[in-house]
Amino acid sequence: MNYRNIIENDNSIIIEGVKDFNIKQILECGQCFRWERISDKNYIVVAYRRVIEVVQDGDNVIIYNTNLNDFNEIWKNYFDLDTDYSVLKGELAKDETLRKSVEFGYGIRILNQDPFEMLISFIVSARNSIPAIMKTIKKMSEKWGDELSYKGNTYYAFPTPEQFKGATLDEIKETGASFRSKYIFDTISKVNDAIEAKNNGTLTEELRIFDLEYIKSLPTDECHIALQNFMGVGAKVADCIMLFSMEKKSAFPVDVWVKRAMIHFYVAPDVSLNKIRVFGRDKFGELSGLAQQYLFYYARENNIKL
Template sequence: NYFDFDTDYETIKNTLNTDEIMAEAIKFGEGIRILNQEEWETMVSFMISANNRIPMIKKVIENLSVSFGDYIGNYRGKEYFSFPTAERLSAAPVERILECKAGFRAPRIKEAATRFLYEKDKIYNIKNMSYDEGLAYLKTYKGIGDKVANCILLFSMKHFDTFPVDVWVRRVMQTLYVSKETKDADIRKFAENKFGKYSGFAQQYLFFYARENGIGK
């Protein structure tokens, strides 16, 4: 159920629709869903996202998949490959990962892959941990700080009560909800108190609304 068709999004939207800002954001992003993404792929993808731009993030993931993944097939003239397993990235020389344009993240990716092989049962169980326990554990991995850990928790571990703050979310929150001086940790706390167990869904509606409309740009 990758596309999360079993979740009742009408209930989520009705619960979040408590002010004019959210009402507009929900209407604008009517079809947004949080996908059921695999934990390992999500971990590495967000490690790559740190201090990086979207086109480069996509390119690094594509390079890793071509170099270490399995061939899936050709669609409309483009060849597709699976995301590499932890086994393959753990066995890969750092130099090969560097060739994929991963930069300073290359040794961290290899180290994470090696740890994952021994700790994957715990990783797969984070969805059953408390938010604080899951956050603390993910942050023991090099290259995973608060923002990246919160993204991993939200997008692959069903912790929908978290509210990751990136530059666009910071801008929309400081423009529409809090003062310009409000720190990321306080923005997240404000949002989680306001939006409760559906904070992650609120974050997605606001993120899309801000990006597409240049709010706070």
């Protein structure tokens, strides 16, 4: 447990004595797209059909617009607060090369997010910038998601598969999804087909590979293969979905920043993305995903170039 105490106030929770937690680093390390920065220590977050405001004051974190039940049912796991990151960081910092990245991103935690939201979000992420990804996901949420209110402002939950069901290809294109629209359209259809068959007791092996609960239950390598049955999901996107929503902490997504960091710190410039992925998993083992986050954040924030 990475905190000392929880206090419930009127419509808020105070997490006292929280360790290894920096809200800026957590939200801005590329794993999450539903946030709005008020300041470096104050963010609006939309997740699990809720809107919260997170304010960090030293080792105390206040979550507004929530209660103790939601903290225990949602936010404790969302922020991975039952995991002792000091132990994990200590293991990773044994690698002298990685230690600098671990110290730089000291407050990063792996968020446990919704698998369907991550599936769509990381399909959107392909060859895309974070601001553009956030804009597209926001448009999708505004068009098909439920309205949420906080402090007189309106936010929108990410749509469920069922809410997305009536979306046309043209409507998806209008959100800015571009060439990825056909992948998203097909994915929505596949996920809904699996949900309907499961609810009706008619889930076949052919449809089972699109059941996200089943995919999440698979061992890491099988999960990685299964996710790539969705259009627009390659090795990197599958790793992101696994790491940020399916509790597969040994996943090692390789994007341009991780590639730069791995080449800069560890490997020769001519290796492929897949070889970097395999190298990273072999080197960091069950902590590969966390190592990847430290490397990504360090490389991007310090603008490492090849």
